[in-house]
Amino acid sequence: MSGPDYGRSFAAWRAACPGPWRAYTRHAFVEGMADGTLPRPAFLRYLVQDYLFLIHFSRAWALAVVKAGTLDEMRACAGTVHALVEGEMALHVRICAEAGIAQSELTAAEEAPENLAYTRYVLEAGYSGDFLDLLAALAPCVLGYGEIGLRLAGAAAPGTPYRDWIEAYASADYQQTCRAVGTLIDEAVADRLGEGARKLPRWDALAARFETATRLEAAFWGLGRA
Numbered sequence: 001m002s003g004p005d006y007g008r009s010f011a012a013w014r015a016a017c018p019g020p021w022r023a024y025t026r027h028a029f030v031e032g033m034a035d036g037t038l039p040r041p042a043f044l045r046y047l048v049q050d051y052l053f054l055i056h057f058s059r060a061w062a063l064a065v066v067k068a069g070t071l072d073e074m075r076a077c078a079g080t081v082h083a084l085v086e087g088e089m090a091l092h093v094r095i096c097a098e099a100g101i102a103q104s105e106l107t108a109a110e111e112a113p114e115n116l117a118y119t120r121y122v123l124e125a126g127y128s129g130d131f132l133d134l135l136a137a138l139a140p141c142v143l144g145y146g147e148i149g150l151r152l153a154g155a156a157a158p159g160t161p162y163r164d165w166i167e168a169y170a171s172a173d174y175q176q177t178c179r180a181v182g183t184l185i186d187e188a189v190a191d192r193l194g195e196g197a198r199k200l201p202r203w204d205a206l207a208a209r210f211e212t213a214t215r216l217e218a219a220f221w222g223l224g225r226a
């Protein structure tokens with residue numbers, strides 16, 4: 001199962017956890033958006049939680065600005081904070097507003113345990129680890145949705161009501177963010193671990209972080225349940 005080109009580290013980490021990656025990117029929730037059978041209430045329940053998720057996820061990218069080693073790394077991470085806060089969250093606000101859910105309701109919603117587990121896992125990777133630990137925990141989120149968006153843009157049923165969600169993640173802007181994050185990770189790995197990175201025990205620890213975040217992603221789709 002090959003994926004989009006978001007860099008060498010992503011490709012290696014993804015290939016190291018094929019089962020969890022498939023459970024995340026081919027989840028029944030995703031396939032329901034593709035064929036249009038996902039019930040709207042389930043989608044909206046997910047979207048409300050995802051709005052809260054993106055707040056904490058933006059904080060995690062802001063933490064990456066703090067943990068960065070160079071001005072270029074800071075710029076790349078700050079660019080991702082901007083894309084989340086100004087771009088992606090607007091999608092959630094718009095779709096929820098169309099369904100009669102005000103932004104104040106989004107902000108006041110209670111975080112589900114799966115949401116708490118995932119966002120705080122990523123933040124903790126940044127608090128207790130270094131820049132690479134944080135990037136490995138952040139990667140499945142950004143890049144997984146890029147992969148899902150690209151696949152569904154080609155494979156989804158023409159009449160699916162989830163076309164705007166799919167197009168947001170297949171968009172040139174989101175795909176550019178994915179490529180920039182992939183490059184950021186590859187360069188950060190090369191700068192800190194060198195050419196032989198994959199032979200180091202540290203590499204396995206980073207791959208394990210990526211896999212844990214991938215499992216938490218798969219669990220997150222379950223938030224659409226009643």
Ligand SMILES: Cc1ncc(CN)c(N)n1
Nearest residue numbers: 050053054141142145220
């Ligand atoms: C849970 C989750 N994972 C990833 C994304 C894409 N940024 C998202 N919006 N929500």
